[in-house]
Amino acid sequence: LKWILDxxxxxxEKEIFEQEDExxxxxxxxxxxxxxxxxxxxxxxxISPILxxxxxxxxxxxxxxxxxxxxxxxxxxxxxxxxxxxxxLFVNGEVxxxxxxxxxxxxxNQWLDETL
Numbered sequence: 001l002k003w004i005l006d007x008x009x010x011x012x013e014k015e016i017f018e019q020e021d022e023x024x025x026x027x028x029x030x031x032x033x034x035x036x037x038x039x040x041x042x043x044x045x046x047i048s049p050i051l052x053x054x055x056x057x058x059x060x061x062x063x064x065x066x067x068x069x070x071x072x073x074x075x076x077x078x079x080x081x082x083x084x085x086x087x088x089l090f091v092n093g094e095v096x097x098x099x100x101x102x103x104x105x106x107x108x109n110q111w112l113d114e115t116l
Contacts, residue, residue: 025065026093031116032063036076036086039068043102044085050105054112062112089115 025032035051037044048066055064069076069084079088079095089097089112097115099108 024063025090028063028090028093030061030063031096032065032090033112034079034088034090035064035066036069036079036081036084036088037066038070038084041084047085047102050103050108053105054108058112091116 025034033051033054035044035047037048051064051066055062067075069081076086079086080098081088081100083100085100085102087097087099087103087108088095097111099111103111
């Protein structure tokens with residue numbers, strides 16, 4: 001399993017191509033929110049700043065990463081991603097929740113609170 005992740009934070013917008021990325025998600029002690037996206041997806045661009053805000057507000061309690069489905073279609077398929085943006089919330093290495101499409105910040109926070 002090879003993860004191709006982008007740090008969601010606007011502070012660090014680089015793609016990381018390392019096998020260690022699996023550990024960042026599946027072996028994290030914190031819950032991890034993964035945003036499966038595509039560069040050409042307008043809704044993906046709309047949700048990106050919301051995810052940045054969520055990451056800042058929940059710093060120390062939640063990790064946020066992005067996976068570009070154009071580079072890792074196999075991984076997207078493994079997690080049932082049929083459209084983007086698609087969010088997968090991992091807790092203790094397992095998918096605890098899934099959402100597809102753009103959510104308002106309040107809706108996303110409510111979903112996270114209910115799922116965690």
